Amino acid sequence: MDEQHWLAERFAEHRSHLRAVAFRMLGSLSEADDALQEAWLRASRADVSQVHNIAGWLTTVVARVCLNVLRSRGNRHEEPLDVQTADPLLGSALAGNPEQEVETADSVGVALLVVLDTLSPAERLAFVLHDLFAVPFEEIAPMLERSPEATRQLASRARRRVKGAAPAPYVDLTRQREIVEAFLSATRGQDFRALIMLLHPEATLRADKAVMLTAEPVTVAGAEFVAKGAMAAMRRAQFTGPALLDGAVGLVMAPYGRLRVALTFTIVDDLITVIDVIAEPDHLGRLSLAVLD
Template sequence: MDEQHWLTERFDEHRSHLRAVAFRMLGSVSEADDALQDAWLRASRADVGQVQNIAGWLTTVVARVCLNMLRSRGNRHEEPLDIQAADPLLGPASIGNPEQEVVMADSVGVALLVVLDTLSPAERLAFVLRDLFAVPFEEIAPMLERSPEATRQLASRARRRVKGAEPAPHVDSSQQREIVEAFLSATRGQDFRALITLLHPEVVLRADKAVMLTAEPVVVRHAEPVAKGAMAAMQRAQFAGVALIDGAAGLVMAVRGRLRVVLSFTVADGLITAIDVIAEADRLDRLNLAVLD
């Protein structure tokens, strides 16, 4: 068997692992597949005769490609036109395989993808490779042109961002999380009765102008209209997950791993009394987002 054929077999053997690395680095199935294609072209031109750990070497090649792609993105708001112009709840119509994107996002966690997108490229690489794939710091450091100790500090800083600050002191964390998860389940399952039981009769929903692309913010009052609006909106939403928002459980929605909409909940006496739907970029930037334990 010649070297090229052997390398092709090894790449195919490890493709699932390499794709998982790329997806967590980039947050998008299409971008992850582009990264794998680029990585294969680089690997196929390399001399692998002295490579002892082919899986580790291929992981390094993919990680370097992803790092370059992250750096080329520049500012996190400089996004492709199809995302900029998209319905913030639905996402771009041009996504190649929406069902696959949803499955992959759910398998990793939409909240984790959103928080990873707030990290610098170096922090993201250090965290993903170390915390999610147990790659030694000694192997990550050369990719970042840093010492292992400096790389360890990067990963630690990223880990603190992912975990977030302490829960908000005025919030019953376990109850809030239970209610938000029930809200997501009811809206996804189009269970109107279950949703109504979660809402206070005088609940108020406020959506900023960017949510519905309207001239003014939208305000909806009372349980039944709010439930109907939430059901319709969440039926359109493809990528949603529970996250910590300013220390309290809420919902984040993302397209290709990039935050588009946040639902922040106010809960009192076991019922949702207010829902704030946020899509304006400056408001999203001010939120402190983290992954739930």
């Protein structure tokens, strides 16, 4: 078997792992697949006769490609076309395979993808490779042209962003999460009765101008009206999952890892009293967002 054929077999063997690395680095399956194609072109032109750990070497090749993509994205202040055309509430213009994109985002965690998107390219690489794929800092450092200790500090800084600030000691995050996830399940499943059971009779839903593209914010009061409005808006909501928002459990909608809408909840005596739907970029930017354990 010649070297090229052997390398192609090894690349195919490790493809699922390499795609997982690329997806967490870039937040989009279509971009991840493009990165894998570029990585294969680079790998196929390299001399691998002295490579003893082919899986680790291929991971390095993919990571370098993704790092270049992230740096180029930041330099041009651009987002992938997939993100620009996606409707955060309806998901009506998703490119590629939307079902697979949503399934993959759900499996990784929408909140994690959002937080990763706030990191610098170097922080993201260090955190993803070390914390998510157990790559030693000594192997990551050369990719970033930094020392292992400096690379460790990058990952540590990223880790603090992912975990966020500690919530107030009196907040029962477990119970909040149960209620918020029940809300998401009820709205996605169009279970009106289950949703009503979660809402205070005088519950209020407030949506800012950017949510509905209206001249003024929209407010809906009363459990039945809130339930109907929430079900209509969330029926086809994709890329949605729980996150820690300003120390409390909420929901984020983030197509391809880019935060577009956040829902915060006020919960009193296990009933939702207020839902705030936020889409204005300035407000989203002020939210303290972290990943729930």
